[in-house]
Amino acid sequence: MDYVKPQKISGTFTKQYSLHLLIILFGVFKFCIHLFTMEAYGLHADELYYIELSRSFEWGYLDISPFVTWMGRISSIFGNAVISWRMLPCLFSAFTVILTGQITRLLGGKQLAVSIACSALICSPAVLATSYLLQPAVFDQFFWTLLTYALLAYQKNRQIKYLYLASAAFSFGMLNKYTILIYLGSLGIAYLFFKPKHILIDLKKLFYPALLSIAILLPNIIWQWHHGFPILHYSSLVAKGALYVDLGDYLFQLFFFHGASVAVWTAGLIFLFFPKENIPFQRIWPISFLMVVLILLLLKGKLYYGLGAFPLFFASGGYCWAIMLKQLNKAARVVFFIVLYAFGALSLPLVIPLLPIEVSRMYIAKMVKMTSFTRPLLWEDGTSGTLPQFFADMTGWELMAKKVERVADRYADPKLLVLTDNYAIAGGLMFYGGQNMPRVISVHNSFLLSSPPYVTGKNIIYLSKDSPSKVQDLAREVKLAEVIKMENSQLSGIHIYMLIDVNARFQNKYNSDRETFYPQAKRLNAQPLKFEL
Structure with missing residues (x-):
């Protein structure tokens, strides 16, 4: 009798260890995808800007939060080669994949669910395109995902340490890009709608984590106050520069800039709207997501500003698809992964500098001719080129x-x-x-x-x-x-x-x-x- 119990514990421990190892391997795989293309083309226009700002340490800037410049400062230790400046962004993108796997595990997903969720995130063209440049986007995705993980872990385990983790994720996310405030605000509004009676109790628990956030953010707040909160003026300038938003194009990007992975995150969105256990509290996440999408639309923001909200839906979508695929044979599962990775492989030359520029031009021209899909060649000023704009911004x-x-x-x-x-x-x-x-x-x-x-x-x-x-x-x-x-x-x-x-x-x-x-x-x-x- 005493012998049987340890066997069960050992078996559970082995399964958990295997699951954690699988999640880490997906993170390593994500990093390796970018490892051999970091040097291609050259530094991006925005990277050059952040690198030069990073020459001196500051707590704030007129148009950005300072975290990306801190990462540039650390990166300068490794030299002046392109790969030196892109190593940290690629590591953070790998950590985002690992967090997505951990969120899947929190939702109850096993090996198949984790494999689907991590694969979908890795194969997303939108995520691939923003995973290797020294820009706020890659760190933004990480902090949004870390905040999501911490809140979900607290929801499941009720351990106060996860509230402190959420506080740190939000605070450093703010120091990277202020848009994380939209995400947390939408979550708060959705929470008030579903749990109005618990607000006073939960506010007491948030007191000390909130103090941690204030302590982390205070130097940046002081800097902004001393300079007249220039970020507000800059935001208004950006909004004025975007004269209008094409609603059709906005919705098209929402559903298709993740490529074949759209099948995973949309399944995750629906799955959380109608959870298996019929827990209304779970609907906080999809409702807050829709609020983020709507707010970005109204503020004329770019849709990729909200990319950090998607890992949760890749995770829940992985769990959802795992349930469905288990009802089918192994061949169906293999086909599912083949389609996912085939689409990701085809989109690689469109989103990372995998091919020489001239070869890339020819590849993109053939893809456009075959599919009549010209969206990647549309530039911000409304003109079209023979290369995606972010490729062109790495040259000259x-x-x-x-x-x-x-x-x-x-x-x-x-x-x-x-x-x-x-x-x-x-x-x-x-x-x-x-x-x-x-x-x-x-x-x-x-x-x-x-x-x-x-x-x-x-x-x-x-x-x-x-x-x-x-x-x-x-x-x-x-x-x-x-x-x-x-x-x-x-x-x-x-x-x-x-x-x-x-x-x-x-x-x-x-x-x-x-x-x-x-x-x-x-x-x-x-x-x-x-x-x-």
Whole structure:
């Protein structure tokens, strides 16, 4: 009798160990997918921006939360190669897969359910495309998923440690991207709807975890307060820039930017709406998800901002599909996985830099011809290219820096400045500029804080898409050095001007640009910021 019980415990332990090992293996597999393509093409425009901001430690910025720059700071330890900057994002994306497996386990899923959930997440084109770049998106997905895991674990085990974990996930998620507030807010509203009588009891339990959140977030809140909460102004600028949202395209992306994995997450959404045990509390999750989708639509936000909400539905979808597939033979299960991974493999060249650029162009052209699906080639400005925009944004920066250096070499001016109205160009010039690169400044995004308040009388290399007619009166002498022409690049059409002795008209334009992006810049004009010649 004493011998039988240990056997059961041992068998349970072995199954749990095997399940955890399986989940970790999926995480390793996810990391390996990106390992051999990290160096391809080059650094993305946004990566260059975050890398340059990471050169100094800050608690806040005008347009972003600071976490991504902290990751850039840590990444700099590993060197200056592309792979150095992308190692941490790929690790975080692997951790997101592992958390998805753990959520599946919390829901009651076993090996088959975990395999389906993790495979669906790995094969999602939207997740693949955002899993390897040094951008807030990959960390955002991780923190949303960690928050989901912590809340589900607390719901199941009622251990206070999971509330502290949820608090930390939310706080660092806020330090990475403020959109996690939309997710937590939607969960809170849904919770009030289903459990209004328990709110006072639960608030008492949340007191100390809430104090932890305040402690973590306080330095960033102080920074935002000291600078007049610029993130609110930046958000309004972004909303104004998005004149309208195409509802049809928005819904199309919602259902199909996960590729064949749509069959898994939609099953998970329905499964939680109509849970097997008929527990109304479970409906908090799908209702909060629909709220997130609606809020992003109303705020004219991009749908990938809410990618962190999907791992839960991949997990519940894996559990749902496991129940259905167990009713079928093994051949049906094999076919299911083949379809999932086949679609993921076909989409790989569209979302990660797997092929050389020219080969990628040919592959995409054939895919478009066969499927008539052109959405990946649609750029943010409404135009279409022969490459996805995020591929094009990984090319041309080093060549541009060399062009600017050649212009600078013609002038023996130690106080020469390079000015651009594009944060990506500024980041590219700073990163790829050699010893002969003059000081690069920009009045857009967070580079504004280190821009000088006065430029009158300076000689400036000016990069802009403004035509010569708009620039000719901004200096004593204006020379057009070159117009950059690059296929499928945001650099195409950039004019490189040499402005000799810029005048008051240029200073007024410069001040206006600063104040448009950051109204408080008016008071910065009274004193130089980090600017010495």
